[in-house]
Amino acid sequence: MVQKNRLKRSDFIFIESGDAFQPFQYSVGMEGSRFFAELRDHKKFWGLRCPSCRKVYVPPRKICGPCFKTMEEWVEVGPMGTLSAFTILRFPFIDPETGEKKPVPYGYAFILLDGASTQFQHFLKIDPDWPPAIGVRVKPVFAENRQGKLSDILHFEAA
Amino acid sequence: MKRTAIVGCGQTDHNGNRFDVTGIELIHEAVSRALADAELTIEDIDGVVIGNMDHFEGINGVELWSISGNGGILKPTIKLTTGGTTGSTLAIGGYHLTASGLFNKLLVIGWEKNSESDTTGAITTAFDPVWDRLVFAGAISGLAVEASAYMKKFGVTEKDAARAVIRDRKHAVKNPHAHLRREVTIEEVLRAPLLSDPIKALDICPRTDGACAVIFANEDYAEKICPKPAWISGAANRHPYAYLGDVDWYPLKSLALASQELYAKLGIKEPLKEINLMELYTPYSFANLSWIEALGLAKPGEGAKLIWDGVTDAGGALPINLSGGVLSTNPIGATGLIRAAECAHQIMGRAGERQAQGVKKALSTGFGGCFWSDILIYGSEKPS
Numbered sequence: 001m002v003q004k005n006r007l008k009r010s011d012f013i014f015i016e017s018g019d020a021f022q023p024f025q026y027s028v029g030m031e032g033s034r035f036f037a038e039l040r041d042h043k044k045f046w047g048l049r050c051p052s053c054r055k056v057y058v059p060p061r062k063i064c065g066p067c068f069k070t071m072e073e074w075v076e077v078g079p080m081g082t083l084s085a086f087t088i089l090r091f092p093f094i095d096p097e098t099g100e101k102k103p104v105p106y107g108y109a110f111i112l113l114d115g116a117s118t119q120f121q122h123f124l125k126i127d128p129d130w131p132p133a134i135g136v137r138v139k140p141v142f143a144e145n146r147q148g149k150l151s152d153i154l155h156f157e158a159a
Numbered sequence: 160m161k162r163t164a165i166v167g168c169g170q171t172d173h174n175g176n177r178f179d180v181t182g183i184e185l186i187h188e189a190v191s192r193a194l195a196d197a198e199l200t201i202e203d204i205d206g207v208v209i210g211n212m213d214h215f216e217g218i219n220g221v222e223l224w225s226i227s228g229n230g231g232i233l234k235p236t237i238k239l240t241t242g243g244t245t246g247s248t249l250a251i252g253g254y255h256l257t258a259s260g261l262f263n264k265l266l267v268i269g270w271e272k273n274s275e276s277d278t279t280g281a282i283t284t285a286f287d288p289v290w291d292r293l294v295f296a297g298a299i300s301g302l303a304v305e306a307s308a309y310m311k312k313f314g315v316t317e318k319d320a321a322r323a324v325i326r327d328r329k330h331a332v333k334n335p336h337a338h339l340r341r342e343v344t345i346e347e348v349l350r351a352p353l354l355s356d357p358i359k360a361l362d363i364c365p366r367t368d369g370a371c372a373v374i375f376a377n378e379d380y381a382e383k384i385c386p387k388p389a390w391i392s393g394a395a396n397r398h399p400y401a402y403l404g405d406v407d408w409y410p411l412k413s414l415a416l417a418s419q420e421l422y423a424k425l426g427i428k429e430p431l432k433e434i435n436l437m438e439l440y441t442p443y444s445f446a447n448l449s450w451i452e453a454l455g456l457a458k459p460g461e462g463a464k465l466i467w468d469g470v471t472d473a474g475g476a477l478p479i480n481l482s483g484g485v486l487s488t489n490p491i492g493a494t495g496l497i498r499a500a501e502c503a504h505q506i507m508g509r510a511g512e513r514q515a516q517g518v519k520k521a522l523s524t525g526f527g528g529c530f531w532s533d534i535l536i537y538g539s540e541k542p543s
């Protein structure tokens with residue numbers, strides 16, 4: 001049978017990790033740096049095409065994993081795209097990037113940018129007048145002050 | 160290569176919290192039970208393989224930290240961890256290491272204390288910090304998105320998925336180790352709070368504290384230890400994607416490819432008829448429909464029919480998750496290994512109230528990573 005804890009919850013002592021600063025700094029490589037610079041400076045999306053399978057990868061990365069080939073051919077994609085799958089996130093959880101509760105609800109979208117072979121993940125605007133559906137056309141909405149990161153896009157919404 | 164078998168299994172009393180024990184003591188509880196099941200002592204064991212998702216508890220040297228409870232003192236002790244598939248990777252590792260002949264009797268342990276951190280936050284740290292983490296919200300979000308695509312493609316409903324939940328929860332009532340042991344109705348599943356459309360609270364696995372230990376022995380020892388060892392017929396796995404955006408939403412490609420490889424190797428043509436029992440790492444309701452299609456049990460979009468017809472219920476032609484499955488119990492690093500232990504105990508005839516009759520072939524899976532899959536098949540007959 002399931003063993004019951006023999007003490008009341010208030011009798012157990014817990015040691016918590018507290019407010020810790022995590023000093024991570026991630027490089028995004030040559031490809032990621034170009035992608036983010038184009039997003040920041042020109043509001044453009046760029047992908048890389050595999051010389052072997054011809055897939056266009058967004059986000060761009062140096063290697064096509066299945067073919068194990070280096071990619072060098074840049075292709076402009078988007079900014080328009082098609083919603084390929086989505087959910088609306090409603091439960092609260094801790095964002096490991098900030099240590100804070102993530103603001104919910106939010107739309108979580110997988111978008112096939114025009115010309116890309118892989119999907120781009122971003123926020124989807126929740127709009128009572130526009131219930132999202134797989135297959136609809138969407139466009140990005142950019143931030144005013146862009147810094148070269150994914151959050152330079154605020155969200156995607158109905159095109 | 161030597162033929163190899165599972166000869167003993169032990170599980171803790173899984174629960175939403177096990178505040179009464181530390182992680183080390185939880186591991187010890189499972190190990191003691193596995194040794195008792197095999198009628199061995201820790202001196203009989205050649206080596207220990209242990210795994211969990213280390214970012215859940217934030218303890219990175221688990222194989223060292225837990226050594227007093229895991230039995231590895233002065234023995235080769237190895238850590239294996241592959242995210243959600245950790246437990247099934249552990250089972251495959253146990254198989255490979257004993258089949259090699261370099262280990263004769265190996266103790267394999269999977270464990271997790273999900274009560275010790277925020278599960279969704281911790282899972283998110285397994286994904287790419289630059290490209291995945293801005294919007295990704297752990298396993299529930301990725302699975303919800305998969306469900307949205309599956310429903311759209313085939314017109315599958317939330318009620319179809321709920322039928323699979325009531326199956327697993329009903330089975331769990333007979334499993335003394337299960338975490339959630341209360342039956343639920345389709346109406347309760349449909350009315351449960353919405354977490355991430357279309358996933359509601361009862362569509363998704365719980366967060367569990369628990370450990371599982373499994374003893375593998377090769378052909379030189381297996382039959383001396385266990386009267387009816389659960390022989391490993393084979394194993395396969397596939398890790399197809401890097402970033403979440405690379406995923407093809409249907410079918411679950413990793414499971415389709417891994418199962419096709421193993422069926423071909425073992426000459427299995429009709430898995431629905433040839434396999435007697437399955438323990439699937441199906442962490443949410445819709446997986447019980449769509450992933451059995453990837454396993455070749457039903458045509459695309461027809462998994463729900465098999466579930467509604469009761470084919471996979473206890474007493475059906477192919478019972479699935481007689482343990483109650485992952486929807487009833489999910490100590491993540493142990494979950495894939497529990498699937499292996501449940502298949503082994505069914506073959507050994509030690510599954511208690513949940514015992515199925517005449518189990519000759521059983522199959523278990525593991526799921527995790529970026530839509531990755533592991534699969535093992537077990538037999539009552541010593542492989543030729």
Ligand SMILES: [Zn+2]
Nearest residue numbers: 050053064067
């Ligand atoms: Zn390629």
